[in-house]
Amino acid sequence: MSIHTLMRKLQDFEGPRLVPLGADFFAASFFLMKLLPARFMLERAAEQGHLRPGATICESSSGTFGLALAMLAAQYGYRLILVSDWALDRHLRRRLIELGAEVAIVDRPAPIGGLQQSRLDRLDVYLRDIPGSYWPSQYHNPDNPLSYGKVAEQLVDRVGLIDCLVGPVGSGGSMSGTSRYLRALFPDLHAIGVDTPNSVLFGQPSSKLDLSGLGGNILPGNVDHSQFDEVHWLTPAEVFHATHQLHRSHGLFMGPTSGAAYRVAEWWSRNNPGKTVVVLFPDEGHRYVETVYDQQWLETIAGWPGPFPANPVTVAAPTQPMASWSRFAWKRRTLDAVLATAGAGHGQAAG
Structure with missing residues (x-):
């Protein structure tokens, strides 16, 4: 299939x-x-060779896009690392972990860009250190x-x-x-x-x-x-x-x-x-x-x-x-x- x-x-x-x-x-x-854009982005990335079977998806999210990615990753065998912050609801965090996502929390805002930038800085580390990792980049992906x-x-x-x-x-x-x-x-x-x-x-x-x-x-x-x-x-x-x-x-x-x-x-x-x-x-x-x-x-x-x-x-x-x-x-x-x-x-x- x-x-x-x-x-x-x-x-x-x-x-x-x-x-x-x-x-x-x-x-x-x-x-x-967010299920719709998440699926569409992953599907397009797989078709274009940017997302290989079993690869690691890395994204910054404290809300529903992260949940959508976790649902899709669990179903199709991807590893998922989500970078979030204190705003992440504890019940949502529990659900993300149950779906197999790895959740990293940042607690210090960046001087410019606040917690969002701090999350992106942490995300950059994962993308650099994990070979073949893929970033959906919901904020900038057309x-x-x-x-x-x-x-x-x-x-x-x-x-x-x-x-x-x-x-x-x-x-x-x-x-x-x-x-x-x-x-x-x-x-x-x-x-x-x-x-x-x-x-x-x-x-x-x-x-x-x-x-x-x-x-x-x-x-x-x-x-x-x-x-x-x-x-x-x-x-x-x-x-x-x-x-x-x-x-x-x-x-x-x-x-x-x-x-x-x-x-x-x-x-x-x-x-x-x-x-x-x-x-x-x-x-x-x-x-x-x-x-x-x-x-x-x-x-x-x-x-x-x-x-x-x-x-x-x-x-x-x-x-x-x-x-x-x-x-x-x-x-x-x-x-x-x-x-x-x-x-x-x-x-x-x-x-």
């Missing part, structure tokens, strides 16, 4: 369920979104956004015309890839990226992040800024509140990145009646039972229990401080173009 055939044994778990949330408002709700052509096709088949696509931005693959494919059919598609303050992805000065899977202290090459018409930033407390609202209002037990996207998509849908909106929900909420879904833990979060704004504040520049839900008209521009207008250089955003 070819590696191409083997890699597709988990493909039934890759696609989203389409859940109506309101009139002309749909959620593309994934069991584990096969990441390329894989989401499958999601775009499914959405068009099931929804038809889509006026607005909303989703969280981490590696950049899902939103950049899906919107790029959809625009081939719907040039007027309005794409909204969801980020968090202190994330460099859309120009905020780099600082400590308290949200797994959303934002980052290093700018991924797969974030195609020219795909975005609008960007929103939500604080952790706002994200967690929205995650609870999504669960209570629609019965969808999802992770906080889904809650963040839901808050923005519901607002846009409410303010644009008659427009068809699709929002991406990347993963389910099981690994957040002791955090996002635990009231005692929530009491430790700044800004909890609210009150929370019903609408975002429109900011003049993406570089300015954001104490609550904020939005900025990106207008499909590059990061350099936006920061030049804001009077800030690209170096500031790169952290």
Whole structure:
């Protein structure tokens, strides 16, 4: 059996369920979104001779991409080393180890780039010392956004015309890839990226992040800024509140990145009646039972229990401080173009 055939044994778990949330408002709700790009990247690497049978896969991850790699590596006989940090949920870590992954934890942030850069520095050591090792590089591998052509096709088949696509931005693959494919059919598609303050992805000065899977202290090459018409930033407390609202209002037990996207998509849908909106929900909420879904833990979060704004504040520049839900008209521009207008250089955003 070819590696191409083997890699597709988990493909039934890759696609989203389409859940109506309101009139002309749909959620593309994934069991584990990162299974799709992980399989696609490994499959392409095997076809191109970069990933040999039984080889070692090395990656930096504290979330669902690492889990997707662990599921695939266990099934197809690869060794997997994951470099992570303190944000790795203990239940997820236990599951990764059960799947056979070797998990290395870094505890000191790098002076520039924080824990993400510290993880990459440790990753470099493994890649250098292990012959034939392969790095999927989800932040920069063009096969990441390329894989989401499958999601775009499914959405068009099931929804038809889509006026607005909303989703969280981490590696950049899902939103950049899906919107790029959809625009081939719907040039007027309005794409909204969801980020968090202190994330460099859309120009905020780099600082400590308290949200797994959303934002980052290093700018991924797969974030195609020219795909975005609008960007929103939500604080952790706002994200967690929205995650609870999504669960209570629609019965969808999802992770906080889904809650963040839901808050923005519901607002846009409410303010644009008659427009068809699709929002991406990347993963389910099981690994957040002791955090996002635990009231005692929530009491430790700044800004909890609210009150929370019903609408975002429109900011003049993406570089300015954001104490609550904020939005900025990106207008499909590059990061350099936006920061030049804001009077800030690209170096500031790169952290």
